[in-house]
Amino acid sequence: MRTEVAIIGAGPAGLLLSHLLSLEGIDSVVLETRTREYVEARIRAGILESSTVELLDAVGLGDRLREEGDEHRGIYLRWPGERHHLDFVDLAGRSVWVYGQTEVTKDLGRAREEAGQEFYYGVSDTAVHDLTTDRPYVTFRSAEGEEVRLDADVIAGCDGSFGPSRGAVPDAVKRTWERTYPYSWLGILADVAPSTDELIYAWHPNGFALHSMRSETVSRLYLQVAPGEDIAEWPDDRIWDELAVRLGHGQDGWELTPGPITDKSVLPMRSYVMEPMRYGRLFLAGDAAHIVPPTGAKGLNLAVADVALLAPALTAMLRKNNTALADAYSDTALRRVWRCTHFSWWMTTMLHTSGDPFDARLQLSQLRWVAGSEAGATGLAENYAGLPIGM
Numbered sequence: 001m002r003t004e005v006a007i008i009g010a011g012p013a014g015l016l017l018s019h020l021l022s023l024e025g026i027d028s029v030v031l032e033t034r035t036r037e038y039v040e041a042r043i044r045a046g047i048l049e050s051s052t053v054e055l056l057d058a059v060g061l062g063d064r065l066r067e068e069g070d071e072h073r074g075i076y077l078r079w080p081g082e083r084h085h086l087d088f089v090d091l092a093g094r095s096v097w098v099y100g101q102t103e104v105t106k107d108l109g110r111a112r113e114e115a116g117q118e119f120y121y122g123v124s125d126t127a128v129h130d131l132t133t134d135r136p137y138v139t140f141r142s143a144e145g146e147e148v149r150l151d152a153d154v155i156a157g158c159d160g161s162f163g164p165s166r167g168a169v170p171d172a173v174k175r176t177w178e179r180t181y182p183y184s185w186l187g188i189l190a191d192v193a194p195s196t197d198e199l200i201y202a203w204h205p206n207g208f209a210l211h212s213m214r215s216e217t218v219s220r221l222y223l224q225v226a227p228g229e230d231i232a233e234w235p236d237d238r239i240w241d242e243l244a245v246r247l248g249h250g251q252d253g254w255e256l257t258p259g260p261i262t263d264k265s266v267l268p269m270r271s272y273v274m275e276p277m278r279y280g281r282l283f284l285a286g287d288a289a290h291i292v293p294p295t296g297a298k299g300l301n302l303a304v305a306d307v308a309l310l311a312p313a314l315t316a317m318l319r320k321n322n323t324a325l326a327d328a329y330s331d332t333a334l335r336r337v338w339r340c341t342h343f344s345w346w347m348t349t350m351l352h353t354s355g356d357p358f359d360a361r362l363q364l365s366q367l368r369w370v371a372g373s374e375a376g377a378t379g380l381a382e383n384y385a386g387l388p389i390g391m
């Protein structure tokens with residue numbers, strides 16, 4: 001079998017890349033280990049930067065987002081006794097949208113299906129070959145157990161942090177940076193109306209808490225917990241009690257309304273960057289090349305920003321035999337990757353407690369400056385609401 005671009009991974013990066021390429025008349029085949037149902041139900045990101053929304057609009061994927069998503073002007077920062085609203089529209093001229101990754105993935109899946117995209121879900125043993133030639137190929141076993149060879153001009157590694165693409169770049173070529181944080185997040189989904197109009201990021205001596213949402217009837221909340229925390233130690237009542245303490249239930253008339261929890265999981269927190277994001281004819285995008293801790297809401301947006309650069313680069317390479325953008329892809333993408341890596345690290349270390357009282361004093365001082373100074377607030381707003389794509 002042959003295609004122009006073999007895309008490994010049907011997460012947001014892989015699906016959006018296939019969509020952007022098809023708008024340029026470029027063929028691709030998408031391979032995915034999981035089932036489509038699994039990928040579309042996987043609960044992950046919830047916040048889209050304005051540049052992500054503009055891109056989805058521009059490529060015909062914005063209708064349901066505009067109808068069912070919720071535009072937010074900013075966020076609340078809170079710590080015991082204080083609550084501040086940061087208005088990103090006033091500060092940086094940009095808003096963010098609440099729209100789940102599940103919904104982005106469904107919209108992309110539907111658009112690809114309507115366009116007749118060729119997919120292989122449920123594949124195994126994916127491997128990449130001959131990456132430094134102009135005839136690279138991928139081998140895999142289909143869901144039906146057939147051994148398949150897929151020849152391509154280019155391979156796009158959009159296979160997240162556990163896929164084979166990252167490992168296919170030889171150690172002698174790549175450099176990696178990694179930081180594992182000494183805490184995890186316990187995340188819940190609950191069938192209850194959000195107790196807030198916009199997200200609340202809360203610092204508390206017991207640890208960080210975040211009140212997010214998915215819709216008018218579904219809330220998404222997170223608690224900082226110890227790494228490897230046993231979820232069995234967290235019955236529903238304990239979760240709601242701890243969220244109430246950390247988010248400031250009862251302070252200045254604000255109340256947290258609990259409800260039935262429908263999903264509960266523990267997520268590790270780490271930063272990871274691999275350079276370069278290209279090896280021969282293999283181009284990496286999204287979590288395959290970099291991971292950020294979720295505090296800055298950047299992972300999905302960064303995956304979108306990568307493929308927004310990669311699609312025109314591959315188009316120029318395959319249609320005009322012009323490799324300038326493809327040759328610049330890794331360096332260009334990494335500028336944004338490192339900006340988001342810094343911002344995500346900064347938000348994480350400002351808001352998560354370490355147990356060290358000196359750290360706590362520094363964090364509260366930093367939070368007071370961010371909330372109280374227009375310069376401080378603008379810095380957070382510009383980074384959170386997102387730089388324009390291509391910057």
Ligand code: FAD
Binds near residue numbers: 011046048123187296
């Ligand atoms: P993925 O979504 O991981 O997709 C990669 C795909 O490749 C997967 O479907 C995988 O099954 C497939 N794959 C793996 N191995 C193979 C193989 N061998 N062969 C074929 N396919 C393979 N980001 C934000 O921007 N905002 C947020 O608010 C936010 N919140 C988050 C909250 C949580 C709880 C988590 C876990 C993440 C959050 N993120 C957030 C991060 C965001 O979800 C990821 O950065 C995003 O999914 C990256 O997309 P991707 O397409 O690069 O990778």
Ligand code: DHB
Binds near residue numbers: 297
């Ligand atoms: C969500 C996740 C985040 O990591 C974040 O910073 C904001 C919102 C969410 O899942 O809604």
